[in-house]
Amino acid sequence: MENILSVSNLSYFYQDGDIIRHILKDITYDFEKGKFYTILGESGSGKTTFLSLISALEEQKSGQINYENINIRQIGLDNYRRNKVGIIFQSYNLIPYMTGIENILVAMSITNNKLPENKETVAKNLLKYVGIDSIKGNRTINKLSGGEQQRVAIARALSTDVNLILADEPTGNLDQEMSEEIVKLFASLAHEHKKCVIMVTHSKEIAKKSDVTLILEKGILKKDE
Amino acid sequence: MNFFRRSYTSIIRRKGKSLILFLAILLISNVIAGSISVKKALANTEKSITEKMPVEIKIELDYEKITDKEPEKLTEKQINQIGKSTYIKDYYYSYNYNLQSTTLKLVNENILFRTSSLEDKISIIGQENSFSIIGSNSTIIREITLDKFNIIDGKTYTKDDIEKGNNVVIISKELAKKNNLKVGSTITLGKNIEDYSGVDFKILKSIKEEYKVIGIFEAKTNLIKDEDGKIVEEYNPLVDYIYMPNKTMEFIHNKIITSYDELNIEDYDSFDIKATFNLKNINELDDFKNENIKKLLTGYKFTDNSELYNKTIGPMQNMQSLSNFIMYASIIASIIIIGLITVLFFRERKHEIGIYLALGEYKMNIAIQVLLETIIISLLAVSISIFSGNLLAKNISNKMLDNEISSSSKEDNISYDEFGYQNNIDKKEIMSKYSVSLDINTIFIIYIVCLGSVTLSTLLPIYYTLKINPRKILM
Structure with missing residues (x-):
């Protein structure tokens, strides 16, 4: 399989008074297209920090993150987020006064990736793909349930035609049934659409459904054998 | 959905907040628009009055x-x-003289003038009527500049008339009517050299010159109440004055002086030069x-005339200072108030801005979107306040200026110029010239000042909001 994201010697720390607290220690790993990864770890293990670094929401302090063999600093962090990666958050992070379709159109208007002309139709199709019909798609976000909002967020992440999907505990606020559906969706994105999906979770059950489970412990990332 | 559409959606969907911002801007821009309108109206009035009453x-x-x-x-x-x-901005000087005529009739033969000097000027000597002659060193007649009269037929002097002293005159329409004169008619003016040494005075020589009427003027008159309370036109002494170039007057004066010398009689022919300098x-x-x-x-x-000038212009300058103060105070208030409202709204919108940043939106586009929202709301509010502020200013400032003039003007402020013409401008005239109206220039200034203040008050919150770290807000 083709490498899409390579992390080498990635470290992250912050200063807490006189003490330097190391969150991530010298992480090196290659992520491939067409695979569904989960990163397991206890609270405070650095899972979200790791995800924020590979999604360029935070700048790394040492080490290197390459997207398709190009350093993301070289791509430009804003440019990388705009054109290379789709991010899904635990708390959905949708614009509340807009409809589901409008939220997707916002992302589509921001990316520089070449997208079909009929953006609204694409947005409706994406929502349909994640299980949201056009009636619900035309509702403002605050009129949708948590599960529906997360589906809209997934559709938004897919709308910019990126190959790398990063999800920060996307099932954290959902019930088990809804969580399973979302996980199935991620697996389908990886296997059928050849995307690389990296999902941070603390649920071992969900992790079992991924292709590769990585464990982050005391700042060190290792594969769950 | 580009940032223009996002701005529009935000305004429409966040109705409550848009309305609050709209009302705040409407309130402040009403005050700004009102003070600008008043300032402009006062400046126009002051300009018009200083033109009529220069220093x-x-x-x-x-x-x-x-x-x-x-x-x-x-x-x-x-x-x-x-x-x-x-x-000195400009200056002019005129010769003032007296000439008699046996053929010309005075418009007002039995008028008692306000100034004693004038009583001397128009007196009946024998059968001849005496006329005050006003000279000019310029083709621009001072009385026209001061809006005391305007030429209704014919023209004023040419440069040639002034330089060569051609025999031309300008007379009032009343004088023309009384003597059946029109442009192109000729009048005869002159002086007798008289001998008073004997019991009866004798006319030793008559010096006369013919003058062509080149222009007829209409003097502006004030309306006053007569003894019966009826509104009548106030008597204007200008109607009996005859205007001619200084050199024309100098020519006949020299002729008279020469005759005195020839007849060996003591010269008592008076000839004054009046000079006025405009500062x-x-x-x-x-x-x-x-x-x-x-x-x-x-x-x-x-x-x-500085005292009179200050008394006339003073109330307007006081009002201008007040409107300046109100304008600057409201600009500062608008920057603070709208700035605070924007900061409060931005605190709520941090999350939304974090989402845009996480999606990789250019910071400039986010800034334009937010600024555009404020500008659209402001445009609407300012457009309304241009008219409402103007209306408000019209009602309030009229009363304020009226009070200001009333408190500073007194009866003894009335003064007269050397011809006996009322020199100062009364409250009624100031109020008639004062008009709070809207022109393109004023509207443009109001838009610039109001939108400028709103933009300034929004820029700082935008700058700080765009410095936020999306990870801290979203994760």
Whole structure:
């Protein structure tokens, strides 16, 4: 399989008074297209920090993150987020006064990736793909349930035609049934659409459904054998 | 969905917040628009009044300094020297003289004038009517500049008339009507040289000249109440004056003087030069006087209308200071109030802005979107306030200016010029010239000031909001 994201010697720390607290220690790993990864770890293990670094929401302090063999600093962090990666958050992070379709159109208007002309139709199709019909798609976000909002967020992440999907505990606020559906969706994105999906979770059950489970412990990332 | 559409969606969907911002901007821009309208109206009124009543300096006899010896007469050369001062905007001088006519009838033969000097000027000598003659050194007649009369038929002097002293005159429509004259008619004016040495006076010689009427003027008159309370036109002494170039007058005067010499009679023919200097700036009055006092001949002094000028212009300047203060205060208030409202709204919108940043949106686009929202709301509010503020300003400022003038003007402010014409501008005239109206220029200024203030108050919150770290907000 083709490498899409390579992390080498990635470290992250912050200063807490006189003490330097190391969150991530010298992480090196290659992520491939067409695979569904989960990163397991206890609270405070650095899972979200790791995800924020590979999604360029935070700048790394040492080490290197390459997207398709190009350093993301070289791509430009804003440019990388705009054109290379789709991010899904635990708390959905949708614009509340807009409809589901409008939220997707916002992302589509921001990316520089070449997208079909009929953006609204694409947005409706994406929502349909994640299980949201056009009636619900035309509702403002605050009129949708948590599960529906997360589906809209997934559709938004897919709308910019990126190959790398990063999800920060996307099932954290959902019930088990809804969580399973979302996980199935991620697996389908990886296997059928050849995307690389990296999902941070603390649920071992969900992790079992991924292709590769990585464990982050005391700042060190290792594969769950 | 580009940032223009996002701005529109945000305004429409966040109705409550848009309305709060709209009302705040509407309130403040009403005050700004009102004060700008008042400021502009006052400036226009002041300009119009100062044009009609410029800061004038005159050279007059200083009776306190006159000794037994009669002071030397003013000359054109001395006037021109003073007129070259950098403090002077323009100046003019006129010869004032008296000529008689046996054929011309006075419009008002039995009028008692306000000033004693005028009673002397128009007196009946024998069967001849005596006319005051006003000269001019310029093709621009002072009375026209001061809006005291306007030419209704014919024209004013040409440069040639002024330089060569052609025999041309300008008369009032009343004088023309009474004597059946029109443009192109000829009148005869002159003087008798009389001998009073015997029991009866004898006319020794008559000097006469013919003058062509080249223009007819209409003097502006004030409406006053007569003894019965009826509204009537106030008597205007200008109707009996005859205007001619200085050199034309000088020519007949010299002819008269020569005749006196030939007849060996003592010359008592009076001939005055009146000089008026218009100052560029009233604040430079003392500087002008200090610079030119040495150029004055002994027995003369400078007099000015600064007191009257200040009394007339003062209320408007007070109002202008007040409207300036209101305008600057409301600009500062708008920056603070709208800035605070924007900061509060931005705190709520941090999450939304974090989402845009996480999606990789350019910071400039986010700034434009947010600014655009404020500008659209402001445009609407300012457009309304241009008219409502103007209406408000019209009602309030009219009363304020009226009160201001009333408190500063008194009956004894009325003054008359050397011809007996009321020189100051009354409250009614100021109020008639004061008009709070909207023109393109005012509307443009209001938009610039209001939108500028709103933009300024929004920029700082935008700058700080865009510095937020999306991870801290979203994860």
